[in-house]
Amino acid sequence: MSHDANAHSNDMVKTIWRTFWIMLIVTIIEIVGALIYPPTAPRLILNIFFIVMSLLKAFYIVGVFMHLKFEMKHLIITILVPTIFLLYAVVILLAEGQSWLNMQLSQ
Amino acid sequence: MSAEITLNQPLVKNIWNGGRSPFKISWGKLMMWYFLVGDSFSFATFLITYGALRFSYDAWPNPNHVFNAFPYMEGVDLPLMFVSLMTFILIMSSVTMVLAVHYGNHEKNKNKVALWLFFTIIGGAAFLACQAWEWTHLIHHGMTLHSIPEHFYGDHQPTYPSAAFGWLFFTITGFHGFHVLTGVVINIIIFLKVIQGYYDKRGSYEMIEKIGLYWHFVDLVWVFVFMAFYLL
Numbered sequence: 001m002s003h004d005a006n007a008h009s010n011d012m013v014k015t016i017w018r019t020f021w022i023m024l025i026v027t028i029i030e031i032v033g034a035l036i037y038p039p040t041a042p043r044l045i046l047n048i049f050f051i052v053m054s055l056l057k058a059f060y061i062v063g064v065f066m067h068l069k070f071e072m073k074h075l076i077i078t079i080l081v082p083t084i085f086l087l088y089a090v091v092i093l094l095a096e097g098q099s100w101l102n103m104q105l106s107q
Numbered sequence: 108m109s110a111e112i113t114l115n116q117p118l119v120k121n122i123w124n125g126g127r128s129p130f131k132i133s134w135g136k137l138m139m140w141y142f143l144v145g146d147s148f149s150f151a152t153f154l155i156t157y158g159a160l161r162f163s164y165d166a167w168p169n170p171n172h173v174f175n176a177f178p179y180m181e182g183v184d185l186p187l188m189f190v191s192l193m194t195f196i197l198i199m200s201s202v203t204m205v206l207a208v209h210y211g212n213h214e215k216n217k218n219k220v221a222l223w224l225f226f227t228i229i230g231g232a233a234f235l236a237c238q239a240w241e242w243t244h245l246i247h248h249g250m251t252l253h254s255i256p257e258h259f260y261g262d263h264q265p266t267y268p269s270a271a272f273g274w275l276f277f278t279i280t281g282f283h284g285f286h287v288l289t290g291v292v293i294n295i296i297i298f299l300k301v302i303q304g305y306y307d308k309r310g311s312y313e314m315i316e317k318i319g320l321y322w323h324f325v326d327l328v329w330v331f332v333f334m335a336f337y338l339l
Contacts, residue, residue, distance in 0.1 A: 009213045016209065020202045024195065031191050034170070034338050047339055054334040058327055065205045065323040074122075075130040075137075079144055086151045093155050097162030104267065105165065 019064045026053050139317045143324045146286075150328050153279045154335050160275065166265035168272055170337045173259045176244050190337050193237045194329065197287075200230025201326040208319040211312025217301060220315060224298045227322065231291035238284050242277070252277060276336065283332055286325045293318050 030053050037046050063069035068076055122129040130137055161167050171186040178189070207223035210216045249256040252273045257264070259272075297318055306312045 009209070012209055012213070013206070016202060016205050020198065023198050027191070027194055027198070030338060031187050034187060050334055050338045054330050057330045061201065061323055061327045061330065065201055065326070066320055072129070072131050075132065075140070078130075079140055082144055083147070086148070086155070089151065089155050090158065093159040094162050097159035100163035101165060104163070 015064060019060050023057050023060055026057055029053070133313060135313065135317055136320065139320045143320065146324065147328075150279075150282070150331070153275075153282060154331060157275045157279065157335055160269070160271050164265055164267065164269050166260055166263040167269065168255060168259035169261040169263070172261045173245075173255075174241075174337060176241075178240055187337060189237065189241065190333065193234055193241075194333055196230050196234045196237065197326050197329050200227050200234070201323055203227045203230060204319050204322045208312075208316045211306070211315040215307070215312060217304060217307055220306075220312060221298060221301045224294060224301060224315070228291055228294045228298060231287055231294065231322075235284060235287055235291065238280065238287075242280075245276075250276075279332060280336070283325070283328055286328070290318070290322050290325050294322070 030050060033046060033049060068079065128134070128137070132140075174190050175184050175186040176189065177183065177185045203223045203226040207220050207227060210219035210223065250259075250273055253270050255269070255272050257268075260268075297314060300306065301315075306314060
């Protein structure tokens with residue numbers, strides 16, 4: 001029993017360190033990407049890459065470090081569903097920002 | 108007989124019938140989670156405002172020209188190196204925090220919890236020191252709340268210069284830094300209680316887990332602040 005508990009404990013420590021290495025490598029790739037990406041190439045591809053990588057890091061922080069992955073499904077739902085409103089605000093306000101620019105430039 | 112059995116052992120077990128938490132976590136942890144959901148909205152309003160204003164300008168300060176300094180290396184062009192160090196420190200302190208939580212929950216090992224909490228406090232303090240240096244550097248180089256030096260833009264000079272960049276940078280990283288400061292202070296309080304054996308007497312190290320949730324949230328916010336200001 002105690003041996004099992006110890007084995008489980010060691011597994012968790014391994015998971016924590018593995019998560020750390022994943023996050024570190026993802027961050028290094030992001031910075032290298034920011035530095036070597038050619039200025040003439042379309043920014044959109046690089047930006048999508050940054051957003052996907054950040055969401056990946058967010059998944060590891062919330063899932064493993066904050067332990068949400070191992071909580072009950074109901075708890076996960078009550079925490080993640082409200083963030084849909086943020087997605088709404090991102091889409092609507094970025095579109096509005098773009099239209100401010102177009103108005104200024106057309107004057 | 109059969110009626111008694113039905114009363115004591117209902118055939119359909121519904122976790123929403125009351126009498127216990129349907130989430131199987133303690134009240135304190137649940138409320139910390141909901142506080143963090145609320146707090147994520149305050150940070151999101153900051154970052155979404157940043158995004159909306161950024162989209163409304165035809166040119167924006169280039170992170171490679173704004174954040175290119177490193178302590179003791181004045182005049183050397185090192186784009187994003189210092190902020191990479193800050194990010195590394197914060198990720199590292201998140202790892203030490205989760206190890207403190209782990210040794211508290213699984214082994215109730217006072218010394219290990221205290222040791223890893225101590226490293227977390229050092230990490231948080233180091234991050235704050237880095238931020239103080241970065242702010243000082245930017246202010247010395249002419250960045251104020253409402254104006255920024257022209258060389259921040261690099262090759263793409265804007266039709267209309269942004270008046271809000273300083274406001275956005277100082278309020279968003281400031282609000283995040285204030286969260287880090289709060290986290291460090293709470294960590295110090297918890298650390299002192301750990302070494303006094305307070306949680307051994309209580310029989311539970313769950314308090315470490317609650318402050319741990321807060322600390323990881325601060326790290327989570329930094330991922331998005333880092334993305335918005337330094338990468339995109």
